[in-house]
Amino acid sequence: MRVLTFIDKETQHSVLLVDGMAVLFRAYYATAYGGSVKRTRTGVPVNAIHGFLRYLGDAVQRFKPSHVACCWDLGSTTFRTADYPAYKGNRPEAPDDLIPQFELIKEVTESFGIPNVGVPGYEADDCIGTLARRFKSEAAVTVMTGDHDMLQLVDERVTVAIMKKGHGNYALYTPEYLMEERQMTPAQIVDLKGLMGDASDNYPGVKGIGEKTAMKLIREYASIDGILDNLSLLPATLRGKIEADLEMLRLSRQLATIHCEAPVAMELADCLWKVDLGRAAAKCEELEFRDRLRWIAG
Template identity: 65%
Template sequence: MNGTHEGRERLLLVDGMALLFRAYFATSFTGSIRRTSAGIPVNGVHGFVRYFLDAVKRFGPTHVICCWDMGSTTFRTEQFSDYKGNRPDAPDDLKPQFDLVKEVVDSFGIPNVGIVGYEADDCIGTLARLHSGAADVFVLTGDHDMLQLVNERVTVVIMKKGYGNYAVYTPSFLLEERNLTPAQIIDLKGLMGDTSDNYPGVKGIGEKTALKLMQEYGTIENILDNLPQLSKSIRAKIEADLDMLHLSRDLATIRCDVPLELALDQCLWKLNRSTVETKFDELEFGSLVKMIG
């Protein structure tokens, strides 16, 4: 397995919202949503469990933590009020599943972690930094922003379309596939912005130009030191948007110093089968029992 060291602990950090949303939308587009006999929608939770258990089987963690966003107000919305301002409300059928999915995670004996004022990404970054000395860390997500966390001890596993498909990012795979280092992921976002998070970067600079600048100059500082070498139009765009360039880079930076402490021994992966089966019975997930082995 990439990025692992023989005999070391292995920590799986799960981006809970990424899995839940992916699971919900992968099934809801058909128009028929899985419900319990009492009518409670559970399609997202059902898919979450399938994705999660497949990843456990594939990456074999000794420890697991699941991280969540805690509402839409964070230090980033204080810095930039439009941050994620383009996100629609969660669909009505998804809303009751936010609490249900955490109950399922509880039944697995896994800590649910979230800190008000921060995003799940920041909790994941902090926990990765905290525990990568003692464990090989795997981050399970669909969010390419997380690639900035990659290092020799932290592997980012991006869920791809279709069930059980992953892109496994180590520093060498990131370099090979994108010709970028983890730190350059942040600078790239500073330049081009992020439409899904609703911050603009430098107006008029898209991914292609941003990548070209990163390949040529390596960092935003280096680009700014070499402004006279740039084409007139690119130089003008950057000079007109310097404040937004710095703000966008800051918004893109995952914080790894969130006030959060969780000892490794509090998140041992050790299923209590009867607890899980009780929860699965309640949600009418009979077909998933065989996945818990």
């Protein structure tokens, strides 16, 4: 059995935490836009998995992690839907050709020695936040995602790699880059969402306050608490909007906050990336991805 272990004992550990659903959906739509979905000879749709492995291959070549884990949502019911039943309630059903790939991709990542992480009642974001907080004292952490909500996790030991158009293109958010680009700290990302809401997650924030006004308020008063402490200084119309929506403001901030203490049973050693080339090759052959092993394992 030939095994590749991606770690240099002379250097510091580095962890790649993959936002599985974000990458899989991105891969699906990037490869299905022409209406033709790649399938195996037996008719199994595999275009999203095919694209996922290409994105993953680009990431491991770029970031050269010694440890890798992939985090997944485990259904639509979470503690957030318990707090606000309409949370993400506006999202359409997944395309029929994508649905069978949800479980199949986990078999594929597992065949590459990548553990799949998910906790009932929590989102992948919460698992990623929990692992980033847990691992950052032992390793440099990179979060691979397309979700800007993850910017709240940025710190000196956690870089959030936001996927951009094309393969291998990322905006790499460190505290310095976030401040340079948005003049905001990671913690202020949460308060920004609390004020303006999030249409994709279907929570409203304060009615009548959009991104431009929300950013101005956060930059001027530092936080939602700072804004509330200085309501008397705001124009009457703006003050009225906030006062009328205080309960939703607090709930929206709560919904936007990534929970970094999810019950994830994983330590750093559990996601040491070791690829059993025979097992990985067999899975690639099964799904007719004859070139994907080379992309991932080099």
